[in-house]
Amino acid sequence: MMNQVMRSAPNSSTEKEMIAMAEEELARLQRQLRIMEDDRMAFSDETSSKLEKQRRIIELLRKEKAKLCEDINVATCKNQKRKDKRLSKEIYKLLEVYEEYCERVRVEKEEIVEMDVQIKKLESDIKNLRPKSSVTENHFQTRLTSGQKTLQILKNRLDNMVKKFCAILATNKELREEINHLLKERNHFNDVWEKLLKDIHSGKRYMVDLIEQATIAFDQREEWCSKLDALKKRAEVDFVLHSEEMREIQRRLDQYMTLREFLCVKGQKRILKDLEEKERLKKEMQQQNLEDQLEVYETTLKKIQVFCKEEDVDRIAALFLKQEEENFALFNYVNELSHEIESLTYVMDELHEKIDDQIELSNERAKQRQSTISSLQVDLDEATKKAEEDEQEVQKAADNLQKVLNGIEKVFEIVNCDKGPILKLLGENASINLFNVKIYLGTIEKKLSGIITDLYFAEKSMLSHPKKIKTVLSPH
Structure with missing residues (x-):
């Protein structure tokens, strides 16, 4: 009994230890799971934000691409190409004129510079030769006046060329303004054209709906017409059958009436007295009735002949x-x-x-x-x-x-940190920003750790030599 108790006690203790180890392992795994979940959430947030930014950029690029395609389609239309060709021809002409005048201005400037050089050279020669020359004052004065006149003429030419150049620039400015105005009008026309195209597409859709409805109605009409024709044919057949049936019934009725009359006559009692007289009177009455009926028929026939204006009965x-x-x-x-x-x-x-x-x-x-x-x-x-x-x-x-x-x-x-070791990492922009702040923080951390280490060793050395501390703290 004691052995069993002793055996059960270690078993229970080992089970408790296993449960405790399992709980610790479960807690550790749960902590790892929470950490991994936090990492996953952070990573998913970061990736989702990056993906959202990339989707926005892609959407903007798609819109820009569609807009560029529309601009290209508008710019490559025939009317716009003709306008562009006409404007490009005018611009080329103006550029040629502009280059021609620029060339003229350049040539005139070179001539002016050359004239200035020649004038300076002549003045230096005059200065050098004046003491030795035998030129009189009047001759020198005439030559000076002629040189001034030539200089004035060249200045006037330069002024005219500058004015022409300014006029060309003014016309070029007007042409640029006209081109900008035409571009604005083209954009406005493109907007109006797109609006009209949208209206036309909506109208076409409405017309297609109406055409579909009309087609359905026409098909229904054809179906009802075919049904009506079938009903007409059926009515004609029924009418023929009904006519034949009515003639058959009328024939049977006549036969029945004849038979009835025969039976009535047959069923009467025969009276032989005055039978001949009655028969004669009957025949006379029948004859009279037939004559009256014949007279009625003849009068009716005459009226019909008069009405129809025809004598032939068969023709009537x-x-x-x-x-x-x-x-x-x-x-x-x-x-x-x-x-x-x-x-x-x-x-x-x-x-x-x-x-x-x-x-x-x-x-x-x-x-x-x-x-x-x-x-x-x-x-x-x-x-x-x-x-x-x-x-x-x-x-x-x-x-x-x-x-x-x-x-x-x-x-x-x-902290007096040195930028020398991190200049290569900083690159061209040495000022602090979001991209290099970690480098600055790392440098500050290293500097502070060095300062803390120096303070620690200094404090330790001061504590290990108290006499030095006293000498340092004692007043002189």
């Missing part, structure tokens, strides 16, 4: 049948037209409804665009305001950073 019957066929055809045509008008009216109503729906949809889209533009404008104002605030904060941070840099530079000077 043919005309009647032909007129009936024409009337029936006109009736069918009127029915077809009415059906077609109804279908077209229905299609037009549907088109009007669709057009109204499209107008409402376009108005709603315009409202949505306006609301989107207003929201974007608000966002833009907020972003601009935030950017200005951020810019102010950045300026404040830059000012504080500059103060810190100035303080580091003052500390560098106070």
Whole structure:
């Protein structure tokens, strides 16, 4: 029993030690995990900021590229090329004139310089030869006046050339101003042209939508027309079948009426008394009825002949049948037209409804665009305001950073650090900035560590020799 207790006690102690070691390892791993997470977050922030800057730079470069492509397209159009050729020709002409006048001015200046040299040389010769020469004063005076006249003529020529050169420069300035004005007008024209192109594209889109709707309506009309033709054919077949059925029913009805009349006559009681007289009267009445009916038919036929202005009965019957066929055809045509008008009216109503729906949809889209533009404008104002605030904060941070840099530079000077060892690292710009502040701080740290080391050894040496301290501290 004791052995078991003794065995269980070491086992429990080893388990506790293992748990403690595991907890320590877990704590160490958690600390490493936190450190790695902090490093990862710092690295991700740094990389995200760098990537954001690079994306902004790429976006700016893309916009600049698109703008340059637009400028190139505008500058390479035919009209602009013609203008550029015309302006380049005029500029070349003016440059040629300008170079010609510059050459003339240069030649005149060289001549003037040469004349000055010759005049100086002549004056020196005159000075050298005056004592020895036998030239009279009058002759010298005439030569002097002629030289002054020549000099005045050359000065006048130079003045004229300078004035012409100034006039050329003035015309060149006017041409430059005109070129700038034409460039501004070209930019304005390009803006107006782009706006018109946008309007044309929107109009084309609207026209394409209308054409698609009209095509759909036309297809629906063709479908309804085909259905209407099928219904007409079916109605004609039904009409023929109905006519045949009606004739069959009429035939059966006539047969039935004949049979009924026969049966009625057959079922009557036969009275032989005065039968012949009754038969005779009956025949007379039938004869009279037939004569009356024939007279009615003849009068009717005469009226028809008078109305038709035709004596031939067969011809009248043919005309009647032909007129009936024409009337029936006109009736069918009127029915077809009415059906077609109804279908077209229905299609037009549907088109009007669709057009109204499209107008409402376009108005709603315009409202949505306006609301989107207003929201974007608000966002833009907020972003601009935030950017200005951020810019102010950045300026404040830059000012504080500059103060810190100035303080580091003052500390560098106070500590009497030497810039000689770090001049190669600093390069051309020896003043402190963000890129070389670490070099200054490292130099200051080394200097301070050296000073602290010197103080430590000095203090240690003073503590190790107290007599020297007393002698130093004792008054003389």
